[in-house]
Amino acid sequence: MNKKSVSKIVRHLPRDPTRLLDYLWAIQRAKGFISPLDIFELAKLLKIDESRIKEVITFYHFFFDKPHGEFSIFLDQSIIAKHAGIDLIEKVFEEALGVKSGQMTDDWQFGLYKTSCIGMSDQAPAALINMIPFVNLTTDKVLTLITCLKRGDELLKLQKDLDCVPQNTVHQSLVTQDQWDQDITSLHTQILNPQDIIQEIISSGLRGRGGAGFPTGKKWQLCRQYPGPRVVVCNADEGEPGTFKDRYLLTEHATKLFYGMAIAAKAIESQEAYLYLRAEYTYLLDHLHFVLTKLQRDPLIRQIKWRIQLGAGAYVVGEESALLESLEGKRGEPRLRPPFPVEKGYLGKPTIVNNVETFVLVSKVLEKGFESFRKWGTDQSAGVRWLSISGDVSKPGLYEVPWGIRLREVLELCGAQSPLMIQVGGPSGECINATILSELERKLSFEDLPTGGSFMVFSKERDIFTILQNFMQFFVDESCGNCTPCRAGNVVLNNQLKKVVDGHGRPQDLMSLTQWSHVVMKTSRCGLGMSSPRVITTSMKAFPEIYQHKIDSSKSSLIFDFDEQKATSDYDKIFGENHE
Amino acid sequence: MSKKKVATVSLAGCFGCHMSFLDMDLELLDLIDLIQFDRSPLTDIKTFKHRVDIGLIEGGVCNDHNLHVLRDFRQHCDVLISLGECAIMGGLPAMRNDIPLSECLNEAYLGVPTAIKNSTIIPHHEDLPKILDRVYPCHELVKIDYFLTGCPPSGEVIALALKSLLRGDLTIPRELIKYD
Ligand SMILES: Cc1cc2nc3c(=O)[nH]c(=O)nc-3n(C[C@H](O)[C@H](O)[C@H](O)COP(=O)(O)O)c2cc1C
Ligand code: SF4
Ligand code: FES
Numbered sequence: 001m002n003k004k005s006v007s008k009i010v011r012h013l014p015r016d017p018t019r020l021l022d023y024l025w026a027i028q029r030a031k032g033f034i035s036p037l038d039i040f041e042l043a044k045l046l047k048i049d050e051s052r053i054k055e056v057i058t059f060y061h062f063f064f065d066k067p068h069g070e071f072s073i074f075l076d077q078s079i080i081a082k083h084a085g086i087d088l089i090e091k092v093f094e095e096a097l098g099v100k101s102g103q104m105t106d107d108w109q110f111g112l113y114k115t116s117c118i119g120m121s122d123q124a125p126a127a128l129i130n131m132i133p134f135v136n137l138t139t140d141k142v143l144t145l146i147t148c149l150k151r152g153d154e155l156l157k158l159q160k161d162l163d164c165v166p167q168n169t170v171h172q173s174l175v176t177q178d179q180w181d182q183d184i185t186s187l188h189t190q191i192l193n194p195q196d197i198i199q200e201i202i203s204s205g206l207r208g209r210g211g212a213g214f215p216t217g218k219k220w221q222l223c224r225q226y227p228g229p230r231v232v233v234c235n236a237d238e239g240e241p242g243t244f245k246d247r248y249l250l251t252e253h254a255t256k257l258f259y260g261m262a263i264a265a266k267a268i269e270s271q272e273a274y275l276y277l278r279a280e281y282t283y284l285l286d287h288l289h290f291v292l293t294k295l296q297r298d299p300l301i302r303q304i305k306w307r308i309q310l311g312a313g314a315y316v317v318g319e320e321s322a323l324l325e326s327l328e329g330k331r332g333e334p335r336l337r338p339p340f341p342v343e344k345g346y347l348g349k350p351t352i353v354n355n356v357e358t359f360v361l362v363s364k365v366l367e368k369g370f371e372s373f374r375k376w377g378t379d380q381s382a383g384v385r386w387l388s389i390s391g392d393v394s395k396p397g398l399y400e401v402p403w404g405i406r407l408r409e410v411l412e413l414c415g416a417q418s419p420l421m422i423q424v425g426g427p428s429g430e431c432i433n434a435t436i437l438s439e440l441e442r443k444l445s446f447e448d449l450p451t452g453g454s455f456m457v458f459s460k461e462r463d464i465f466t467i468l469q470n471f472m473q474f475f476v477d478e479s480c481g482n483c484t485p486c487r488a489g490n491v492v493l494n495n496q497l498k499k500v501v502d503g504h505g506r507p508q509d510l511m512s513l514t515q516w517s518h519v520v521m522k523t524s525r526c527g528l529g530m531s532s533p534r535v536i537t538t539s540m541k542a543f544p545e546i547y548q549h550k551i552d553s554s555k556s557s558l559i560f561d562f563d564e565q566k567a568t569s570d571y572d573k574i575f576g577e578n579h580e
Numbered sequence: 581m582s583k584k585k586v587a588t589v590s591l592a593g594c595f596g597c598h599m600s601f602l603d604m605d606l607e608l609l610d611l612i613d614l615i616q617f618d619r620s621p622l623t624d625i626k627t628f629k630h631r632v633d634i635g636l637i638e639g640g641v642c643n644d645h646n647l648h649v650l651r652d653f654r655q656h657c658d659v660l661i662s663l664g665e666c667a668i669m670g671g672l673p674a675m676r677n678d679i680p681l682s683e684c685l686n687e688a689y690l691g692v693p694t695a696i697k698n699s700t701i702i703p704h705h706e707d708l709p710k711i712l713d714r715v716y717p718c719h720e721l722v723k724i725d726y727f728l729t730g731c732p733p734s735g736e737v738i739a740l741a742l743k744s745l746l747r748g749d750l751t752i753p754r755e756l757i758k759y760d
Contacts (some may be wrong), residue, residue: 295703558654558723567712568644568682575704 003093004030005042011245017046018347020056020329021312024063024252033064059331059480061115061313062131069104071149074128078117078241079470080390080456084124090114092142104459109150114317114490115242116474118280120166121390121456130155131282134164166283168248169397172413174384175364176253176400183360197267201362204370205382209354210235210318211425212527213381219352223268223342226350230262230270233327233353235344237278237311239320240363240426241474242454245386246356248288248398250284250553251276253360254291260359262300262368268352275308276323282310284418315478319526320353334484334526345497357386357453377403381445389414392459407432408440410455418460421542426454427471428531433542449461458459464546465501468539472497486529493536504561505551514540584633587657588620589730591646592673592715593639596732597664598622603735611739614746619656628656634745635660636738637724640670641716645709650688654722659745662717662724663738665731670715677714718759726750729757 009030010023023042027034034057043050050121057063064072074091075081081240081364090101090112097110104111120126123135132155134145141162148158159165202217223230234257238246249257261273277285288308295301316322318334324346326332345351354362365373371385381403390396394415402412411419411434419434424444430453432439442449458467472494481487496513500507517533524530540547554559590598598621604611617634619625635657641647654660665671676684687700689695718724726743737756744751 372718559651560721560723562647562721564644567714568710568718570711570713574682574685574702 018329072111076117076118080121080123086125117243172399174400203315204373209357213446231346231351232265232273234275239315239318242456244388245453256360256363260362279311279313316480387455389455389458420460421458423456425451431539469537483525485523506557583616585618586615587618587632588636591639592642593666597638600732607739636663639666643709661726674715
């Protein structure tokens with residue numbers, strides 16, 4: 001490991017605690033992990049307390065305070081990856097390396113770990129190795145990979161040789177398709193003044209694409225009410241399992257994205273713009289810097305102070321106020337709201353936070369005019385949106401669809417294979433029973449079935465409870481722990497669900513699941529806890545029979561099933577079955 | 581009106597809740613007009629002879645004997661109440677829940693200063709209950725109808741709880757059970 005001193009490693013960074021994440025990445029890249037001594041030195045350098053650094057390191061999945069292996073391998077645990085065989089991949093890694101998942105080889109060369117969805121559901125199973133994605137893994141590829149890494153081959157070269165480089169497969173594109181070259185003078189000569197921009201966006205009916213669907217123009221207008229300096233932030237945290245459309249937009253349409261942000265900056269008269277990129281997309285960082293540098297020729301871009309902030313692994317940071325905390329170099333815990341970010345956002349300044357796709361669409365609206373955008377979609381859901389489709393379909397990948405499209409039509413587009421269940425909008429979205437024809441007539445729209453872009457299809461061969469338990473485990477893992485209903489409530493829900501699935505449930509357990517769901521939804525601080533119980537509530541509505549099936553009403557409802565033998569097995573092991 | 585029958589037991593508790601019962605002082609005399617103790621450490625009756633109206637459980641479930649007693653209570657009591665922190669959440673005994681059982685027993689019996697090398701053993705015998713892998717709160721094993729919070733709940737709270745229950749529904753003023 002590297003013996004360089006911290007001050008040398010971070011020489012290029014400004015002495016600013018809000019850049020703490022950058023500091024930690026720099027140290028970790030140089031040294032493999034962040035040691036107590038590094039923390040001590042960094043604390044002195046930044047004139048902050050060591051605890052302030054430790055609390056940040058321990059919050060994020062990808063910061064290590066212990067050695068994690070020269071090659072740290074993170075296996076995607078999303079349900080799509082599970083169905084695509086990530087467990088087998090894990091076994092192959094385990095056997096080839098001689099370690100269990102969660103451990104490091106004795107020579108510290110390899111560490112094997114698990115992580116939540118890495119945004120590669122269209123190319124599952126996938127893993128991150130030193131933050132480089134390896135997609136479409138097979139057992140053969142894994143074996144070759146390990147041999148070659150031991151031999152000293154380059155990761156990036158192997159990624160290519162083994163055909164593991166992420167691809168973006170676009171099956172349908174309606175509005176976003178054309179590539180802009182770097183100089184689109186035609187666009188910004190039209191941009192007259194802030195009010196006109198906002199009016200154009202309001203007329204377009206554009207609503208946020210990150211999930212909540214707040215009207216974009218209105219958000220900007222609200223922000224303008226508060227005195228500047230104001231800030232533009234792009235949310236590229238894309239953490240909802242099954243979503244990968246931002247990955248595509250960041251790769252193929254970064255120019256439109258940066259222009260969208262620049263237009264927003266103009267609209268709210270801001271000179272500061274931040275792009276918060278999830279750590280799983282580290283591999284896009286150079287590309288984004290490259291595009292941004294190229295665009296600097298344009299005064300519209302040049303007059304803004306830009307920063308691309310790399311995250312460090314935490315789903316909850318996608319929540320906008322948590323994202324701002326993280327951008328300030330802190331733990332990504334959601335803030336109490338109000339005040340909303342439009343009033344007090346990044347470092348207390350009025351801030352707009354928008355999704356990647358929202359900004360890309362802003363560019364398109366200004367380029368083509370709001371009428372051409374409005375002609376798509378429904379009354380309340382104007383325009384088009386990107387879907388990330390994965391699971392049991394013949395054509396997984398990216399689809400730009402008009403809002404208002406029916407589920408049936410989406411299933412036809414992507415070639416769904418005897419679908420049983422559709423999860424619209426990821427685990428925090430809605431579970432749909434695909435065997436009920438009337439359900440398939442429902443429309444993707446804010447009026448009926450909103451979605452942040454995740455669309456997972458599961459065939460009749462899949463076990464629904466396995467899927468639901470994977471989702472609940474995701475929320476247990478990703479709860480930031482700030483508020484009790486979510487921290488403890490999701491564990492309770494997960495345990496109760498397991499109890500039912502294991503066949504120990506009684507009729508009152510179903511009621512209890514519903515009651516707990518309400519408690520967690522109504523009392524959690526942020527959208528994570530407010531929506532995680534939807535895994536239970538929406539699936540109970542969609543598939544009541546599978547729950548009923550698990551309940552044995554004949555048994556006494558007063559004395560619960562309990563595996564006494566299992567509970568005493570530790571004791572028996574210590575003293576022998578018969579107490580001799 | 582005939583007196584209601586009440587049974588009590590201490591499982592993995594410290595008898596603190598039962599001490600609280602005795603702390604009722606004169607209140608206990610009032611109560612005795614309304615209830616009659618059945619199986620309970622207070623009467624030293626060790627098995628159920630009749631059906632009982634109210635069962636009070638102190639302590640969580642840490643061994644197989646606790647488990648069987650708890651089930652016995654559930655089978656014989658119309659209303660079952662978890663009395664105190666240990667019954668409700670496992671309490672102090674549940675601090676061992678994150679430690680493997682063998683480690684826990686070794687530390688408790690062999691790792692202490694009073695242990696004598698090669699002579700002290702971890703007590704075990706077929707007549708002794710088997711320790712469970714962890715301490716369970718009562719409501720994970722049987723249906724519990726009411727929970728009386730506190731560590732221990734005060735005598736006043738227990739008296740109020742019983743009296744109100746006899747009148748119909750268990751109600752206690754919030755001030756009495758708000759601890760923070
Ligand atoms: C737990 C949680 C995770 C979220 N993750 C994301 C995300 O990854 N990307 C995103 O754009 N919005 C995410 N959001 C929504 C944001 O809070 C916010 O509404 C959005 O970025 C606003 O942009 P928009 O109006 O353009 O949609 C998340 C919200 C919650 C509660
Ligand atoms: S709801 Fe969950 S994720 Fe959100 S603040 Fe509370 S603990 Fe954190
Ligand atoms: S024994 Fe009563 S609270 Fe623990």
